[in-house]
Amino acid sequence: MSKKLIVGNWKMNGSLAANAALVGDLLGGIGQPECDVAVCPPAIYLAQLRGLLDGSPIELGVQNVSMHDHGAYTGDVSAEMLKDYGVRYAIVGHSERRQHQAESDVHVALKAKRALAAGITPIVCVGETLREHEAGMTEFIVKRQLSAVIHLNGHCVSEIVVAYEPVWAIGTGQTATPEQAQSVHAVLRAQIRAATEHAERVRILYGGSMNASNAAELLSQPDIDGGLIGGASLKAADFLKIIMAAKA
Ligand code: PEP
Numbered sequence: 001m002s003k004k005l006i007v008g009n010w011k012m013n014g015s016l017a018a019n020a021a022l023v024g025d026l027l028g029g030i031g032q033p034e035c036d037v038a039v040c041p042p043a044i045y046l047a048q049l050r051g052l053l054d055g056s057p058i059e060l061g062v063q064n065v066s067m068h069d070h071g072a073y074t075g076d077v078s079a080e081m082l083k084d085y086g087v088r089y090a091i092v093g094h095s096e097r098r099q100h101q102a103e104s105d106v107h108v109a110l111k112a113k114r115a116l117a118a119g120i121t122p123i124v125c126v127g128e129t130l131r132e133h134e135a136g137m138t139e140f141i142v143k144r145q146l147s148a149v150i151h152l153n154g155h156c157v158s159e160i161v162v163a164y165e166p167v168w169a170i171g172t173g174q175t176a177t178p179e180q181a182q183s184v185h186a187v188l189r190a191q192i193r194a195a196t197e198h199a200e201r202v203r204i205l206y207g208g209s210m211n212a213s214n215a216a217e218l219l220s221q222p223d224i225d226g227g228l229i230g231g232a233s234l235k236a237a238d239f240l241k242i243i244m245a246a247k248a
Contacts, residue, residue: 004035004219004246005161005203005226007061007123008233009091012042019045023052025236033057035226035246038089039233043077046085061089064097065120067110079118090115091228093125093145095167105148112149116156123161123205123228124149126188130168138166139187146188150195158198161205162188163228169208171230178217178224181206185223212241219246 014022019041030037040061041049049060066076082090092115093108112122126145128138142164150157164184166176176184185204193199206218207228218224226246232238 002036002201002203002225005205006033006035006037006239006243006246007089007091007163007205007226007228008039008239009063009094009207009228009230010039010041010234011063011096011230013234014041014045016045016048019048020052022234022236023049023058026058026239027052027056029236029240030057030243033243033246035243037243040089040091043082046082046087050086059088060086061091061123062087063091063094065090065092065111065115065122067107067114069114069117079114079120083118083120087120089123089161090120091123091125091163095125095127095129095165095170099167105145106152108145109148109152112160113152113156116153116159121159121161123163125163125165125207125228127165127167127170127208133166133168138184142184142188143191146191150191155196157192158196158201161203161226162192163205163207164188165207165228167208171209173209175209175211175214175218176206178221181218182221182223185221189223210242212238212245215242216245 038059038061040063066078092111097103115122126142128141203225205226205228206224210227211232
């Protein structure tokens with residue numbers, strides 16, 4: 001299994017000054033991490049972050065990518081444009097976009113395909129809502145969401161990262177227990193195994209109120225290969241503690 005991967009999703013937060021301060025604190029404490037690390041700022045700050053992170057162990061990610069390659073798609077940013085800025089990872093299908101921008105499973109699969117074609121690793125988010133969780137539909141929902149990506153991308157699925165993010169745990173302070181998360185990750189791993197012989201190389205991240213206190217236990221589960229971190233990635237000390245907890 002490859003190194004664990006810790007990704008910060010800054011969501012719609014930051015400013016030129018705040019980004020510089022946060023990255024300064026991160027680079028001051030990160031040393032040589034044992035895991036891979038990336039941050040995903042709002043796209044408008046990519047040029048700034050590219051400069052700030054140059055030569056550092058922190059890679060650049062984005063929170064979204066267009067499902068189109070170029071043309072009359074006002075407001076969209078293509079995977080090729082992101083690649084121009086040194087982007088390594090693209091989050092696709094975050095539950096906030098599925099909810100607020102009506103992104104469907106098919107949209108998410110297309111975005112993953114565009115990212116892969118440009119040499120960007122898509123971080124495909126899957127996860128059930130509270131209502132679905134309470135109705136015992138977790139497995140059905142995450143498998144449906146991932147199968148759209150597998151269906152469109154075929155054997156290339158071995159090149160993606162998956163993030164299991166139970167919607168009820170995002171930004172709520174309510175984390176899935178390590179056992180709950182592990183059991184869903186095992187389901188996802190089995191689904192990937194059925195699609196590619198390289199399933200073990202696909203990193204499956206957990207996201208949903210992961211923080212400095214619960215990271216080590218979550219990351220010790222056999223199928224949890226890293227974390228997608230929202231709130232705690234905006235506090236350098238907390239994000240650094242999560243990075244330190246992510247040993248191979
Ligand atoms: C996220 O938005 O991907 C996330 C996991 O957020 P938080 O860590 O704040 O729950």
